[in-house]
Amino acid sequence: MISKHLDILPEVKYALNNNLPVVALESTIISHGMPYPQNKETALQVEKIVRNQGAIPATIAIINGKLKVGLTTNEIDYLAKSGTNIVKASRRDIPYLLSQKIDGATTVASTMIAANLAGIKVFATGGIGGVHRGASESFDISADLQELSNTNVAVVCAGIKAILDLELTLEYLETFGVPVLGYKTEELPAFYSRKSGFNVNYKLDTPQEIAQLLKSKWDLNIKGGVIIANPIPKDKELDFEIMNDAISIALQEEKTLGIKGKNSTPFLLQKVKELTDGLSLDANIELVYNNAKLAALIAKAYYSK
Ligand code: PSU
Ligand code: MN
Numbered sequence: 001m002i003s004k005h006l007d008i009l010p011e012v013k014y015a016l017n018n019n020l021p022v023v024a025l026e027s028t029i030i031s032h033g034m035p036y037p038q039n040k041e042t043a044l045q046v047e048k049i050v051r052n053q054g055a056i057p058a059t060i061a062i063i064n065g066k067l068k069v070g071l072t073t074n075e076i077d078y079l080a081k082s083g084t085n086i087v088k089a090s091r092r093d094i095p096y097l098l099s100q101k102i103d104g105a106t107t108v109a110s111t112m113i114a115a116n117l118a119g120i121k122v123f124a125t126g127g128i129g130g131v132h133r134g135a136s137e138s139f140d141i142s143a144d145l146q147e148l149s150n151t152n153v154a155v156v157c158a159g160i161k162a163i164l165d166l167e168l169t170l171e172y173l174e175t176f177g178v179p180v181l182g183y184k185t186e187e188l189p190a191f192y193s194r195k196s197g198f199n200v201n202y203k204l205d206t207p208q209e210i211a212q213l214l215k216s217k218w219d220l221n222i223k224g225g226v227i228i229a230n231p232i233p234k235d236k237e238l239d240f241e242i243m244n245d246a247i248s249i250a251l252q253e254e255k256t257l258g259i260k261g262k263n264s265t266p267f268l269l270q271k272v273k274e275l276t277d278g279l280s281l282d283a284n285i286e287l288v289y290n291n292a293k294l295a296a297l298i299a300k301a302y303y304s305k
Contacts, residue, residue, distance in 0.1 A: 005098055008118055009070025012058045016119050021055035021299035023292065024115035024123035024153070027071075030059075030079045031086045031105035032266040033126065034281060035273075040080035042285050044073065046124070046292045053296035060114045062089055065101035067114040079105055088262050090143045108155060109147035112225060116151045121214065121302055123153050124295035126288045127161035127191045128227065129265060130169035133251060140264060141172065148225040149176035154214050156295040158287040159189035159196065159229040162240075163247050163268040166190065166198055173227070179217075180227045181210060183294060189231035192283045193240040200229055207294065211301035230294050236286040238279060246275040 008016070015022050025046060030039045047057035058070040061079055068075070079086060082103075089097055089104030091113060097104045106114060108128050115123050129142025148155065160169050166188065173180055182188065182200030190196035204210050210228060217226065231237075250271035259267045272280045 002117055005067055006114070006117055007063070007066040007068045009058065009068075009072075012056055012070035012118070015056040019303050021122075021296065021303045022058050022120045023050045023055050023295045023299050024069075024111055024120045025050075025057055025059040025292070026108055026111040026123070026125050027059060027061040027079050027105040028088050028107045029126055029288070030076065031082055032084055032088050033269055034284065036080050036083060038281060038285065040077055042288060043076045043080065046288055049289055049292040050124075050296045053293055053300065055296035055299045058115070058118070058120060060106050060111045062094070062097045062102075062104035062106065064103070065098050067094070067098070067117065069114055069118045069120070084266060088266070090262070091147060092143065108144040109142070112147045112151045112153040112155070115153050121152070121154060122156065122295050122299040124156045124288070124291040126284055126291070127157050127159065128155060130160045130164040130166070131172055132264065133163075133165045135165060135168060138260065140260070142265075145169070145172050145176065145178075148173065148178045148227065150223060151225055152218055152223065154210075154226045154228060154298065156228045156230055156291045156298065158191050158232050158291060160191065161265075162190040162192055162243055163250070163265070163272065166196055170198060176224070177222070178224055178227060179213070180229060181213070183210070183228055183230045185229070185231050189229055190240060191287065192232065192238040192243045192280060194231040194234065194237050195240055207297035207301040210298050214302060228294070228298065230291050232283060232287040233290055236283055238276070238283050243272070243276070243280070246272050246280070249275055
């Protein structure tokens with residue numbers, strides 16, 4: 001009965017049936033992570049980058065009561081224009097949205113669920129959700145982390161978003177057995193910048209080695225995902241200290257306004273963008289491109305004989 005709830009684009013279905021590399025892409029980053037029209041341009045460009053590497057892109061969202069795996073340009077345009085008017089849909093929201101036929105943009109967690117149901121192994125995004133700063137009081141821990149401990153999809157990201165508590169996020173991932181790999185780096189990147197002061201678990205230097213690690217994990221039925229932390233390119237990164245200052249101001253304002261729960265991440269990203277005169281958005285776009293490329297190479301390595 002799974003197929004009743006899944007709507008897979010023919011091109012993606014063909015690729016999956018023939019063991020061709022497919023890369024899943026999320027849609028909350030389109031609706032809630034970036035403003036229009038940059039969000040639309042980015043989403044389309046990301047698909048192009050995946051194609052240029054020889055893989056098939058599958059952007060995922062909830063449309064017309066189905067988990068849609070692979071979107072048309074019109075659907076991407078619709079999500080981009082809807083912005084925060086569309087529901088940000090994580091794991092807990094899927095049953096309600098499907099049964100009520102309400103559209104939703106999928107987060108890392110819900111994109112992983114749909115990708116796994118469709119049989120997609122590799123997923124590219126900007127940054128995963130994590131343990132928020134001050135979580136000991138707010139209890140705000142992204143559902144993305146639980147999903148990574150449960151669902152067999154590899155997530156390529158630019159490390160853990162600098163707005164979060166990186167140390168606590170790493171502890172959480174360790175507890176739940178999620179490997180954090182660094183692509184050509186020992187240091188965990190912090191989204192906008194390449195340094196964070198924390199280490200990844202293992203540094204791997206080729207997409208082939210990463211694909212082998214994924215196979216080892218899943219051959220043994222060691223359930224759950226893998227994080228592949230891919231640092232933003234050197235010439236695109238922002239200064240760690242400057243970003244930290246902007247993030248501190250954004251966090252203070254969030255507290256004053258009483259913003260909580262699922263609105264927290266979109267608010268912080270938007271506020272940091274304002275405080276950096278748009279520089280954080282430029283960096284965010286560049287790091288997503290960089291991740292899409294690596295994800296395509298890993299997907300190709302995973303499916304090569
Ligand atoms: N990365 C980005 N921009 C985003 C997000 C990630 O560069 O907008 C989104 C993802 O969809 C991620 C979500 O799953 O933020 C995390 O939200 P929360 O902390 O509420 O779980
Ligand atoms: Mn949260």
